[in-house]
Amino acid sequence: MEESKRVIVFGADGYIGWPMAMHLSKLGHSVVAVDNLSRRSWDREGGTYSLIPIASMETRVSRWEELTGNEIIWRNLDLCDAEALDALIEEFRPNAVIHFAEQRSAPFSMISRDHAVRTQVNNIVGNLNLLFSIHSIVPDCHLIKLGSMGEYGSPNIDIEEGYITIEHNGRSDTLPFPKVPASFYHLSKVADSQNIHFASRTWGLRATDLNQGVVYGVQTDDTVLHPDLATRFDFDSIWGTALNRFCVQSAVGEPLTVYGKGGQTRGYLDIRDTMACITLTLENPPQEGECRVFNQFTEQFSINDLAGVVSSARDKIGLSTEIVHLENPRVELEEHYYNPRHTKLMDLGLKPHYLSDTLVTSLIALVEQYKARVDSVLLEIPSVDWRTGGNEIWKKYANKDEFSFNSARIANLIDSARR
Ligand code: NAD
Ligand code: USQ
Numbered sequence: 001m002e003e004s005k006r007v008i009v010f011g012a013d014g015y016i017g018w019p020m021a022m023h024l025s026k027l028g029h030s031v032v033a034v035d036n037l038s039r040r041s042w043d044r045e046g047g048t049y050s051l052i053p054i055a056s057m058e059t060r061v062s063r064w065e066e067l068t069g070n071e072i073i074w075r076n077l078d079l080c081d082a083e084a085l086d087a088l089i090e091e092f093r094p095n096a097v098i099h100f101a102e103q104r105s106a107p108f109s110m111i112s113r114d115h116a117v118r119t120q121v122n123n124i125v126g127n128l129n130l131l132f133s134i135h136s137i138v139p140d141c142h143l144i145k146l147g148s149m150g151e152y153g154s155p156n157i158d159i160e161e162g163y164i165t166i167e168h169n170g171r172s173d174t175l176p177f178p179k180v181p182a183s184f185y186h187l188s189k190v191a192d193s194q195n196i197h198f199a200s201r202t203w204g205l206r207a208t209d210l211n212q213g214v215v216y217g218v219q220t221d222d223t224v225l226h227p228d229l230a231t232r233f234d235f236d237s238i239w240g241t242a243l244n245r246f247c248v249q250s251a252v253g254e255p256l257t258v259y260g261k262g263g264q265t266r267g268y269l270d271i272r273d274t275m276a277c278i279t280l281t282l283e284n285p286p287q288e289g290e291c292r293v294f295n296q297f298t299e300q301f302s303i304n305d306l307a308g309v310v311s312s313a314r315d316k317i318g319l320s321t322e323i324v325h326l327e328n329p330r331v332e333l334e335e336h337y338y339n340p341r342h343t344k345l346m347d348l349g350l351k352p353h354y355l356s357d358t359l360v361t362s363l364i365a366l367v368e369q370y371k372a373r374v375d376s377v378l379l380e381i382p383s384v385d386w387r388t389g390g391n392e393i394w395k396k397y398a399n400k401d402e403f404s405f406n407s408a409r410i411a412n413l414i415d416s417a418r419r
Contacts, residue, residue: 005282006092008032010079010130011100013057014039015232016146016215016274020098022222022229023275024282025070032092033061035101036078038122042108048239048378050232051248051370052218063228079126082133089133096142096282097134101126102192106150106183106330107238107383111390116184123188124195131199142285143207144278145196148189149267149297149340151211153180154333159340162209162293182332183386193293200291207290208281213267213297215274216243216355219362231271233366236378238390242303243268245379246310247363250321251371254379256311260328262304263335267297267342270353280348295342298352313360331386 007024011017012033021033035057043049055063061074073092077084079101102123103109109119127145134141152159155178165174176197179190192209199205223231234240235248246256269277277296286292301309311321328334346352384390 004028004030005095006030006032007282008034008088008092008094008097009100010034010097010126011102011146012074013037014100014104015218015234016271017098017100018060018231019220019223019271020100020275020278021072022064023220023279025064025072026068026222027279030073030092031071032073032075032088032094033057034075034077034079034088036076038078038103042103043239046108046236046238048234048236051235051367051373052230052233053227053373054230054232055228059228063226064222067225067229079129080122082129085129085133086137089137093138094141096144096285097130098144098146098278098282099127099130100146102146102188103185105239106185107390109183109185109188110330110384110386111238115390119185120188120191123185124191127192128195131195131205134205135199135203139204140206140288142282143196143205144281145192145207145209147193147209147211147293148186149211149213149295150183150186151179151181151190151193152177152340153182154265154336154338155180156337159295159338161295161341161344162211182330197291200289204289205291206286206288208286208292208294210277210281210294210296212274213269213295213300214241214243215269215271216241217271217358217362218366220272220275233370235374237383240378243306243310243363246307247367248371248374249379250310250314250319251364251367252374252376252379254376255322255324256307257379258303258307258323258325259330259334259383260325260332261334262307262325263302264332265300265302265336265338267295267300267340268355269296269298270355270358273298273350273352276350277345280345280350284348292344294344295340296345297340297342298350299355300338300340301355309355309359310364313364316360329383329385 007029009021012021013035025031057074061072103119163174164177196207200207235244249256307323314321
């Protein structure tokens with residue numbers, strides 16, 4: 001193993017943060033797990049939940065220590081609380097921090113003005129606070145920040161890893177790659193990336209900005225050790241990714257909801273590869289003043305590809321699946337060129353897992369195990385409309401008799417979204 005490091009994982013109660021905290025603890029690092037549990041309260045607010053039951057942070061940490069003998073220090077803290085953050089950084093003086101702690105749903109950020117403001121304030125202020133704490137207390141600390149491939153959008157040229165050399169009117173420069181994101185959530189990530197780049201240039205901060213694709217899978221070497229160590233699996237139209245939703249829709253006999261033409265293409269990676277990418281990033285820190293950008297994904301698929309893969313996996317076990325093309329609630333290109341470079345993590349030694357190998361054995365089997373917990377209303381509600389927000393579309397569909405929705409439930413969802 002590499003030398004042991006003091007690492008703070010921010011967002012450690014989340015889908016990726018919890019497996020990451022266990023993984024680093026198992027590797028012998030001193031791990032502090034931090035979260036303000038906002039994700040659990042956003043679930044309560046919108047009536048959503050993880051398909052796989054998840055334990056409290058206290059239970060997770062004590063089960064982990066009991067089973068493995070490895071310690072994880074747990075702290076409930078909001079990154080937007082600058083004073084508390086400074087005190088935490090002073091107390092642990094980390095060699096590296098891994099920052100997952102953001103509102104991460106594009107549809108959530110498009111529900112209303114309030115949701116857009118909450119998303120951008122939470123994400124941009126939290127990240128900025130962290131930059132200041134590192135600069136003033138532990139200037140050599142390596143910031144590993146989770147960005148998103150969606151920051152780039154889908155330009156009609158190859159996407160580079162963070163920077164592009166441009167020749168213009170006889171002169172040339174290497175500049176941050178242009179970004180044209182498609183939600184207020186993704187825009188918050190672009191602002192974070194700019195702030196990190198600025199802090200590196202100005203203060204000499206060491207940073208790695210990981211433009212991650214869509215992550216799938218819930219089984220790592222550690223999450224499978226005990227049900228108390230499981231990580232979350234979202235399937236509703238606010239938090240569930242298209243792939244998760246397709247797996248659940250097919251399990252309960254609902255059609256797969258492809259938005260628009262389905263040519264929307266994105267990068268994807270297995271959660272075990274997320275663990276590997278971040279570990280490789282941690283073990284290979286940047287120089288003082290260097291702001292590295294890695295495009296973190298292993299394969300790319302269109303939404304039609306994903307629907308096809310899920311439906312043929314179900315066919316193999318004798319269950320047929322219908323695919324429907326719904327009017328697209330998002331404003332995005334539905335057919336486009338997509339060719340992002342993603343070699344830097346491979347160069348550091350990443351050995352990818354592939355969706356075709358894990359879909360049936362892992363994802364589909366697991367969803368089958370928990371399908372009795374699915375509330376179909378959460379699958380059926382059309383996602384938030386980018387043009388009108390969430391409240392409007394929920395109201396529109398709740399009033400239509402031909403939809404098989406439970407209207408009392410929908411009314412509750414609308415009320416809580418207004419709050
Ligand atoms: P998640 O919502 O499951 O976890 C995020 C965690 O951060 C939650 O537990 C939440 O309570 C916490 N949090 C949010 N704001 C906080 C604050 N101000 N202070 C302290 N804690 C706070 O999300 P995830 O899927 O695990 O994603 C983790 C990170 O990776 C996010 O930044 C996300 O944007 C990024 N990312 C995720 C994916 C994906 O497919 N899941 C893909 C690309 C990038
Ligand atoms: N889509 C469907 N049907 C659905 C749900 C979504 O066709 O039922 C489509 C969307 O219109 C979109 C595509 O699937 O074109 C991807 O949407 P998604 O919900 O699977 O994922 P996205 O909104 O892009 O967000 C997820 C994570 C986010 C992360 C991002 C990585 O929620 O945190 O940043 O993936 S990336 O896509 O690279 O930006």
